[in-house]
Amino acid sequence: xxxxxxxxxxxxxxxxxxxxxxxxxxxxxxxxxxxxxxxxxxxxxxxxxxxxxxxxxxxxxxxxxxxxxxxxxxxxxxxxxxxxxxxxxxxxxxxxxxxxxxxxxxxxxxxxxxxxxxxxxxxxxxxxxxxxxxxxx
Amino acid sequence: xxxxxxxxxxxxxxxxxxxxxxxxxxxxxxxxxxxxxxxxxxxxxxxxxxxxxxxxxxxxxxxxxxxxxxxxxxxxxxxxxxxxxxxxxxxxxxxxxxxxxxxxxxxxxxxxxxxxxxxxxxxxxxxxxxxxxxxxxxxxxxxxxxxxxxxxxxxxxxxxxxxxxxxxxxxxxxxxxxxxxxxxxxxxxxxxxxxxxxxxxxxxxxxxxxxxxxxxxxxxxxxxxxxxxxxxxxxxxxxxxxxxxxxxxxxxxxxxxxxxxxxxxxxxxxxxxxxxxxxxxxxxxxx
Numbered sequence: 461x462x463x464x465x466x467x468x469x470x471x472x473x474x475x476x477x478x479x480x481x482x483x484x485x486x487x488x489x490x491x492x493x494x495x496x497x498x499x500x501x502x503x504x505x506x507x508x509x510x511x512x513x514x515x516x517x518x519x520x521x522x523x524x525x526x527x528x529x530x531x532x533x534x535x536x537x538x539x540x541x542x543x544x545x546x547x548x549x550x551x552x553x554x555x556x557x558x559x560x561x562x563x564x565x566x567x568x569x570x571x572x573x574x575x576x577x578x579x580x581x582x583x584x585x586x587x588x589x590x591x592x593x594x595x596x597x
Numbered sequence: 598x599x600x601x602x603x604x605x606x607x608x609x610x611x612x613x614x615x616x617x618x619x620x621x622x623x624x625x626x627x628x629x630x631x632x633x634x635x636x637x638x639x640x641x642x643x644x645x646x647x648x649x650x651x652x653x654x655x656x657x658x659x660x661x662x663x664x665x666x667x668x669x670x671x672x673x674x675x676x677x678x679x680x681x682x683x684x685x686x687x688x689x690x691x692x693x694x695x696x697x698x699x700x701x702x703x704x705x706x707x708x709x710x711x712x713x714x715x716x717x718x719x720x721x722x723x724x725x726x727x728x729x730x731x732x733x734x735x736x737x738x739x740x741x742x743x744x745x746x747x748x749x750x751x752x753x754x755x756x757x758x759x760x761x762x763x764x765x766x767x768x769x770x771x772x773x774x775x776x777x778x779x780x781x782x783x784x785x786x787x788x789x790x791x792x793x794x795x796x797x798x799x800x801x802x803x804x805x806x807x808x809x810x811x812x813x814x815x816x817x818x819x820x821x822x823x824x825x826x827x828x829x830x831x832x833x834x835x836x837x838x839x840x841x842x843x844x845x846x847x848x849x850x851x852x853x854x855x856x857x858x859x860x861x862x863x864x865x866x867x868x869x870x871x872x873x874x875x876x877x878x879x880x881x882x883x884x
Contacts, residue, residue, distance in 0.1 A: 476746070479769055482803065500803060500834040501841065507805045508842075555843055565806040569842035 462592075464536070465526040473519035478510055481522060485537065488524055492533045494595050502535060502593040505573040508566040509539045509589050515560060517543020517587065527592065534575065534594035545583040553579075598700070598713050599649045605699050610641045613695035620687060627678050640667050640692070653716045656723035668724060669731045676735025685732050686725060693721040752778050754785040761862045762791045763855065765830075767800030775811035779818055786824050793862045794819050797855050799830030809844040816849050825850070825865070829858035 468488075470481050485506050489499040506522075513520045520541030527536045546552045553571065558564035571577040576592040602609065614637060617623060618630070628636075643663040652658040668689070675685045697714055705713075752774075757763045764782055768774075782794055796815060801808065812828060819826040829852040831839075839846065852858040863870060 475771060476742070478771075479746075480742070497834045497837055500838050504803045504805045504838045504842065507803055508807075511805070511807055563806045563810050563844065565843050569806055569844070572841045572843065573838065 462527050462529045462536070465528055465533075468524045470522050470524065471519070472510055472513065472522055475514065477519070478507065478514070481510060482507055485524060485535070488526060488535055489593075492526055492535065492595060494535070494593070498593060498595065501573040502537075502591075505570040505591055505593070506537055508570045508573075509537075509591070512566050513539055513541045513543070513587075517541035520586075529594070532594050532596055534592050536590065536592045539589045540586070541588075542586040545585060545587055546579075546581040547583050549579060549581060598717075599645075599653070601703055602645050602648065602696065602699065606641060606645050609645065609695050609699050610638055612698055613637055613641065613692050616691040616695055617688070620691065622684050622687060624680060624684055627680060636671055637692075640664065640671070643667055644692075653720055656720050656727075664724065665727060668728050672728045672732040673735035673738075676732045677739060682729065682732060685728060689721065689725045689728050693718065693725075696721070752781060754781050756785075756789055756791070757795075757859065758862070758866075758868070760789075760791050760866055761793045761795065761859070762786065762789065763795040763797060763859075765797045765800060765855075768802075770798075770801055770808045770811055775815065779815050782815065783818060783822055786819065786822050791824060793825045793827065793865065795827045795829055795855065795858045795862065797830040797858070798828060798835075799832070799855070801830075801835075804835050804839055804844075806842055806844060809839065809842075809846070813846075813849070827852060827858045827861060829853070829855045 466488075468484065470477070470484060472478065472481055482503050485503055486499060489502055494502070510522065513522075518541075520539060520543070523536075523538040523540070525536040525538070527534050551557055553568050554564075555568045556564040558566075567579070570589075570591065574591040575594045576590075578590040579587065580589075581587040614634060617633065617637070644661075647660040647663060649660070652660045671688070672685055675688075696717055700710065700713060700717065703710075752764060752766060755763045755765075762782070762785055764778065766778060770778070778796075782796075785791070786794060796812065798804065798812070804812075816826040816828070827850045828846070831851055831853060850861065852861060
């Protein structure tokens with residue numbers, strides 16, 4: 461069972477919102493005493509998803525939560541946008557696939573960086589990505 | 598009076614909305630009519646419900662905490678969205694007009710009406726001032742953030758040795774920034790005729806796929822100019838992140854520290870750094 465302990469919502473609609481958002485994620489990671497590698501992985505993952513959200517959906521809402529499961533604490537990030545959605549998720553999760561002109565590593569790379577990764581998308585109504593990074597993950 | 602207003606809450610809201618929508622300065626590009634209505638409704642509810650004949654003279658009464666909080670939130674968010682001060686001020690000033698209009702519709706003595714309007718005016722003027730104070734605070738935050746960003750942008754190119762340039766990158770590397778970095782670097786390579794450029798990313802907090810892509814582009818561009826590019830300052834946690842992300846930097850010369858990169862550069866230019874003979878002697882003497 462995953463219990464949320466604190467919750468914080470941040471709107472990300474412009475490029476300038478990315479840096480403060482990452483700062484906030486870092487604050488929370490430091491608060492639960494996550495290791496430096498874990499912090500960096502989480503921040504990088506968050507920044508990948510946020511950039512995707514800005515690029516393809518013109519931004520959206522992000523939620524930062526400290527969650528606990530048994531004796532393990534972690535950070536859960538939820539990215540919710542109202543963009544065009546992803547038609548073929550398995551394809552989007554493939555290394556090197558991109559509809560923009562990027563490296564195509566954002567989604568699959570993020571999945572490798574974090575402990576838990578979940579993506580839900582409805583073409584036409586938006587995409588929700590949830591990632592969890594456990595301290596001992 | 599409070600009682601009268603309480604009974605006419607929905608009328609006040611309607612009139613206020615009408616005033617706001619009729620205003621030529623309405624920014625329907627920044628806020629949708631629906632959102633505006635939700636904001637207005639919340640504020641009217643908070644104000645009218647908490648208003649009574651005792652606290653009307655005191656805008657700082659704890660009864661108005663909810664109103665103050667709402668106004669603060671609204672004006673800060675407006676400052677960030679880019680509303681002008683006049684537009685923000687009009688928001689609350691049109692409410693005053695609506696309230697006074699409703700009051701006028703009540704049959705009462707002229708003197709009483711005047712007294713009541715005066716009180717109501719004073720109260721709302723105080724709220725307007727509050728709105729402005731918060732609005733300016735919100736703007737100041739924006740300015741502070743921009744100052745931070747500008748400091749981030751300054752990227753010097755340093756000539757560390759004949760033929761060797763170093764560029765410490767501090768802060769986030771986004772598309773606009775990469776453009777500046779690349780331009781400065783390429784320009785300086787031409788000016789100094791350098792053959793080795795060191796990009797030091799010790800000060801970059803996170804390297805995601807976009808940053809990596811930008812770095813790769815910078816390296817390719819320097820190579821096209823006939824110079825070698827070394828990326829230094831890759832911290833252990835960044836290295837791990839890059840590997841997990843699956844970014845391939847194997848064609849690029851990377852070093853953990855600027856010193857390492859400099860050493861490599863010296864080697865490829867066949868330069869040698871040696872302690873001078875005199876000093877070597879001095880050290881042996883000391884021992």
